[in-house]
Amino acid sequence: MAIILDSLLPLSRPTLPARLSTPFPPSASCLCTRRNQSFQASSIPRRNAMALILSTYIFSEVGLHDNIAFAEPSVGFREYIDTFDGYSLKYPQNWIQVRGAGADIFFRDPYVLDENLSVELSSPSSSRYKTVEDLGPPEEAGKKVLKQYLTEFMSTRLGVRRESNILSTSSRVADDGKLYYQVEVNIKSYANTNELAVMPQDRVPRLEWNRRYLSVLGVENNRLYELRLQTPESVFVEEENDLRQVMDSFRVNKVAG
Numbered sequence: 001m002a003i004i005l006d007s008l009l010p011l012s013r014p015t016l017p018a019r020l021s022t023p024f025p026p027s028a029s030c031l032c033t034r035r036n037q038s039f040q041a042s043s044i045p046r047r048n049a050m051a052l053i054l055s056t057y058i059f060s061e062v063g064l065h066d067n068i069a070f071a072e073p074s075v076g077f078r079e080y081i082d083t084f085d086g087y088s089l090k091y092p093q094n095w096i097q098v099r100g101a102g103a104d105i106f107f108r109d110p111y112v113l114d115e116n117l118s119v120e121l122s123s124p125s126s127s128r129y130k131t132v133e134d135l136g137p138p139e140e141a142g143k144k145v146l147k148q149y150l151t152e153f154m155s156t157r158l159g160v161r162r163e164s165n166i167l168s169t170s171s172r173v174a175d176d177g178k179l180y181y182q183v184e185v186n187i188k189s190y191a192n193t194n195e196l197a198v199m200p201q202d203r204v205p206r207l208e209w210n211r212r213y214l215s216v217l218g219v220e221n222n223r224l225y226e227l228r229l230q231t232p233e234s235v236f237v238e239e240e241n242d243l244r245q246v247m248d249s250f251r252v253n254k255v256a257g
Contacts, residue, residue, distance in 0.1 A: 076092075076093045077090040077091065077092060077093055077245070077246075077249075078090065078091060078092075078093050079249075080105065080107075082104070082105065082119075083253075083255075084255070085104060085121055085255070086220055086221050086223075086225075086252060086253040086254060086255040087119060087121075087218075087220075087225050087250070087251060087252050087253060088249075088250075088251050088253060089117075089119070089227060089246060089249050089250045089251070090245065090246055090249035091107050091117060091246055092107075092109070092242055092246075094109075094110065095107040095108060095109055095110070095116075095117075096108060096110050098116075101118065103118035103119060103120055103228075104118070104119045104120060104121055105118065105119045106118045112231075112232065112235060114209070114211065114230065114231070114232050115230065115231045115232065115235065115239065116229075116230050117227065117228060117229045117230070117246060118227075118228050119225065119226065119227055119228070120225075120226045120228065121223050121224070121225055121226075122223045122224040122225075123223075124221070124222060124223055127222065127223060127224060128222045129219040129222055129223060129224045130219065130222070131179060131219050132171075132179050132180065132181050132217050132218055132219045132224070133179065134219070134224075135181070135217065135224075138169035138170055138171050138181050138182075138183070139169050141169065141181050141183060141217060142166045142169035142183040142185070143166070145183045145185065145213075145215050145217075145226075146164055146166055146183075146185045149164070149185065149187060149213060150162060150164060150187070153187065153189070157191065158192070159191055159192030159205070160189065160190070160191050160192075161189075161190045161191075161205065162187060162188065162189055162190075163187070163188040163190070164185060164186065164187045164188075165185065165186045165187075166183070166184075166185050167184040167185060167186055167212070168182075168183075168184045169181070169182070169183050169184075170182045174248075174251065176251055176253075178218060178219075178220070178251075178252060179218075180216055180217060180218045180250070181215075181216070181217040181218075182214070182215070182216050182217075182247060183214070183215040183217070184212065184213070184214050184215075185212070185213050185215075186210070186211070186212050186213075186233065187210075187211055187213065188207060188209070188210045188211075189207070189208040189209050189210075190205040190206065190207055190208060191205065191206060191208050192204065192205055192206075193205075193206055209232070210232065210233045210234070211230055211231065211232055211233060212230070212231055212232075212233050212236050213228065213229070213230055214228075214229040214230075214231075214243060214247060215227065215228055215229075216247050216250045218250065218251075218252040219252065220252035220253060220254060220255075221252075221254065221255050225250075225252045227246075227247065227250040229243055229246060229247065231243060
């Protein structure tokens with residue numbers, strides 16, 4: 001049985017955007033030319049790092065006067081709908097779309113480049129999924145997700161070591177009546193400071209990166225869909241509420257015809 005996890009794109013691969021989406025106000029909406037996809041805005045607050053830095057600078061320059069008021073930056077969410085492949089999700093409004101990244105869709109935080117999301121689909125010609133339970137229980141699906149991540153992050157560099165851990169696996173029935181699996185894993189990458197050193201004491205391992213990966217799996221149109229979220233552990237607590245809203249928003253939809 002072919003599984004989408006064998007063909008997913010590593011989220012850690014840096015990719016420069018071929019075209020950046022233009023931010024819109026929280027109430028705006030637009031129609032994309034690609035596959036009749038659309039965006040809608042809502043008004044859920046989210047961190048805007050650059051706006052906060054700018055606000056701090058303004059305060060330091062003008063001081064705190066009674067007749068001056070500053071509003072807390074609000075970013076909100078947009079809705080992305082793919083009517084061609086059959087899925088939808090919400091993503092932070094200030095994230096930008098990266099084209100040519102290899103995934104069906106790819107968005108990333110413009111300030112925290114290691115924080116991003118993508119959607120992967122199994123091939124309609126090589127898979128005949130009926131339900132996400134075809135992957136087994138959530139625990140088995142979690143092992144497959146982790147194995148795929150480790151395969152993608154495999155390195156030929158000397159002295160590289162990866163530590164991984166499945167943090168949680170769960171299932172839920174969304175408001176569309178479909179069953180979804182959710183998987184969270186943590187992966188740390190270590191590398192020696194001097195991998196060519198002769199003496200072991202000169203090959204000191206150091207932490208390269210520490211990231212959390214969150215996946216939502218769903219089945220429709222005989223295909224397996226996976227929403228992937230990546231974020232550094234150092235910012236996960238700050239971003240957790242937004243990331244979980246993205247996870248909860250993911251839906252797979254029947255394609256006409």
